[in-house]
Amino acid sequence: MVRAFLTDLDGCAIDAADPKGIRAGQALAMLRARGWAVGIVTSRTAAEVAQLWSLWDLRPPAVVESGGALLLGDLPDGALRSRAMPTAFGPVVPLGAAADDLWESMRDAVEARADVRRFRQLSDAELSEVLGLPTEDLARARDRRWSEPLVVGGPRESRTLLGAEFERLGLHAADGGKLLHVLRGSDKGRGAAELLTALGSAPGAAGSVGVGDAPGDVSFLQIVASAFVIRAEGKPHFPAMLAALPRAHLVAEPGSAGWRRVVAALAAAAD
Numbered sequence: 094m095v096r097a098f099l100t101d102l103d104g105c106a107i108d109a110a111d112p113k114g115i116r117a118g119q120a121l122a123m124l125r126a127r128g129w130a131v132g133i134v135t136s137r138t139a140a141e142v143a144q145l146w147s148l149w150d151l152r153p154p155a156v157v158e159s160g161g162a163l164l165l166g167d168l169p170d171g172a173l174r175s176r177a178m179p180t181a182f183g184p185v186v187p188l189g190a191a192a193d194d195l196w197e198s199m200r201d202a203v204e205a206r207a208d209v210r211r212f213r214q215l216s217d218a219e220l221s222e223v224l225g226l227p228t229e230d231l232a233r234a235r236d237r238r239w240s241e242p243l244v245v246g247g248p249r250e251s252r253t254l255l256g257a258e259f260e261r262l263g264l265h266a267a268d269g270g271k272l273l274h275v276l277r278g279s280d281k282g283r284g285a286a287e288l289l290t291a292l293g294s295a296p297g298a299a300g301s302v303g304v305g306d307a308p309g310d311v312s313f314l315q316i317v318a319s320a321f322v323i324r325a326e327g328k329p330h331f332p333a334m335l336a337a338l339p340r341a342h343l344v345a346e347p348g349s350a351g352w353r354r355v356v357a358a359l360a361a362a363a364d
């Protein structure tokens with residue numbers, strides 16, 4: 094049985110208590126040393142993941158931009174290489190529509206609403222505030238090629254309604270907590286399915302584990318054998334996740350502390 098660990102980054106492995114993800118990298122290295130296959134499933138860009146790789150001295154494969162593409166990292170050579178395109182961050186397999194093409198199919202729905210703004214329209218100051226990133230990290234966060242994140246104003250229900258409208262247009266909208274990530278032709282679940290297979294596991298296979306914190310993670314947590322849900326400091330777990338994942342383990346300790354506790358428990362169980 095292949096033990097495969099897939100994890101979201103923001104709000105799980107990385108948060109205000111470990112903003113650079115240094116402890117996250119140490120935890121993933123330890124898990125690998127115990128025989129786990131490790132993969133990332135994130136809304137971050139390939140450029141941002143490559144930055145983490147250099148910090149970690151570790152190159153786990155990553156579903157990036159909420160499922161828009163798969164960054165192969167140090168996956169062994171296999172079938173995916175033939176579908177990959179070269180980038181500055183190594184081979185990448187596109188899974189969803191390219192950003193320009195995607196924008197054309199969602200433009201009318203977005204421009205009809207005053208409470209929705211495109212991620213790429215935000216100033217550096219606004220983006221820094223939304224993402225909680227220092228300005229020197231923003232260029233990497235802006236380097237999006239397969240997804241279109243939106244800032245949706247008003248109550249959380251506004252995102253749900255807009256998401257439903259996108260679904261009718263044949264698009265996928267995933268609520269990442271801070272942003273609504275829109276894609277066409279893929280989502281985190283599709284990306285995670287490819288990633289699990291590439292790691293020698295399979296969707297739903299025994300030994301597959303996933304960790305996420307926001308509704309946008311549901312599609313990938315539904316295809317692992319054991320799902321763990323992290324909550325933010327001072328907040329409950331997302332109700333929408335509990336409804337969609339009735340068998341998930343709810344981690345009591347918030348944020349990256351809870352995430353590290355899950356990783357430590359998996360590593361201990363592997364001994």
Ligand SMILES: [Mg+2]
Pocket residue numbers: 101102103104105269270305306307
């Ligand atoms: Mg998250």
